Amino acid sequence: MLDIAEELYRWSGRGLPFAVATVVATGGSAPRQPGAALAVDGEGNALGSVSGGCVEGAVYERCQEVLAGGPEVVLERYGYSDQDAFAIGLTCGGDIDIVVQRIDPGARPELVRALAAAVSGEAAAVARIIEGPAELLGRALLVRADAGHEGSLGDGERDCTAAGETRAMLAAGRTGTVEIGADGSRCGEPITLLVESSVPPPRLLVFGAIDFAAALVRAGKFLGFRVTVCDARPVFTTRQRFPEADEVVVDWPHRYLDAETDAGRLDGRTAVCVLTHDAKFDLPLLERALRLPLCYVGAMGSRRTHLERLDRLRETGLTELDLSRLHSPIGLDLGARTPEETALSIAAEIVATRHGGTGVSLTGAHTPIHRDEKPPIPRRIGNPAA
16 A cells, blocks of 8 residues: 555545555565555546556456445455466466455544655554454554554554554564454454555665766666765766756765764665775775675776775775675676666666575576565664764
């Protein structure tokens, strides 16, 4: 639901009910991850997707049935074996568990506030009861990163237990299901919660205001990163040259990285790309970046430059384990030549690193097309109170 929060928040402003189908779990080669959603309003308008097209028609019809007066919450499973999928129409194969819920903005204000939090970029999670006693289905709890929660699942003990489980999911940036006891304990009659987490977008820090950086900014924005360009040379580091960047910063790269670390604005999803080609900028920056638990650290340069850079970084006290995290020469081997092609190779390597991909062609490979997500770690690096 939160993956289409902006559109749903606009719908909720009309005060009219709408139905939301949300992916709860997947198996096999199903293409969408938990949290992917398809919504339908009372006029039959639809937005979002739960399967990339495979079962959209059936889910759309179920949403209309729920809106027309069916149960408020319906849990469905769609799926066939890969061998039979094409004949059925589920061309991707696999299984998809989907919950369909009718949402009346006036009756579920905590869900509207969850949408508002996601739209504003606030770290928050919403837990909805999708399996359990009929009178509890659809109840929701909004949990914020500051330890507060809103709404109720109908019982104080149940709320406290659910809030704790949800906050743990939020801390890992995860969306999925969790099971608790209906009385709030870890035993007794079970209820299933669908927890959807919304965290601010991951950051891409591009150091070096060069033409390759401009192309990498566009690739990063396409992938959903919040992109910063930083360089110490004001003549090159201008908004005119990087109009699509979220921030354009004139500062020494290592000094900017230190400030962001101290402010707690970096996390385990942050990617750092060093494109400066200048040792006086590169070395102090990489020394700091490789000591941080960042998602990705890459540096542009030739293989000879890379070997010389490693020797100088060893002199700073970095270990071989630290140095093994450096992606240099930066990017995957695509035969790239232009800035745009190079940006594609860098972006592809970042994606592969984040999700555990190999970077090899899927043709003839014996690797899975879709991997189980490695949960991102949005916990801040540094002192957020600084």
